[in-house]
Amino acid sequence: MTNHWVSRVTLQGKHVRLEPLSEAHIPGLAEIGVGQDFWHFMLYGDMKTEADMRNWVLDILEREKRGGDLPFVAIHLESGKVAGATRYLNIFPNDRGLEIGGTWYGAKFQRTAVNTECKYLLLQHAFETLKAIRVQIKTDSRNERSQRAIERIGAKLEGTLRNHMILPDGYIRNSVYYSIVDSEWADVKNTLEGMLAKYEK
16 A cells, blocks of 8 residues: 555755665664664664664565555765664645654764754655645653754644553553644744754854
């Protein structure tokens, strides 16, 4: 099954290129993702080996085939290295809504232009090309760093879904939901462009 609203696309920025996820990205993703502590907040379990990362990539690609996800790998342009991964998920064509999530970056790419520009490219494509009217972002209620980062770009807090998910380690997760709607995109875009301007040489 394919999703006729969203389709594979490469999104190019000044610092990063978002390209469709493939099995060829597994070694690069494993190099930066294995052993990271942020997996505790996510739904996939710990990534301890390259084999774990391969299983994760194959699972995400299978989700894409079913039409539910559109995954990207972030390539850091200056180094040519894999910087992380992100995707569109919970895609609702009839309601012109989707979620940006499943996002993670290698340690040396965190707190750089990479995450900011990835969000910019994904939101710009969603609102300006796909003509989305709503983009949502959710995070673990324990992950305060993620919440602050989402709030900084101007997403609006909607609320918390309590006992929302059971993680692989058995933890019962509360999820904090944020959204941006089409009428807010211009302000969010200006905020993101201002943040990106600080990284210009």
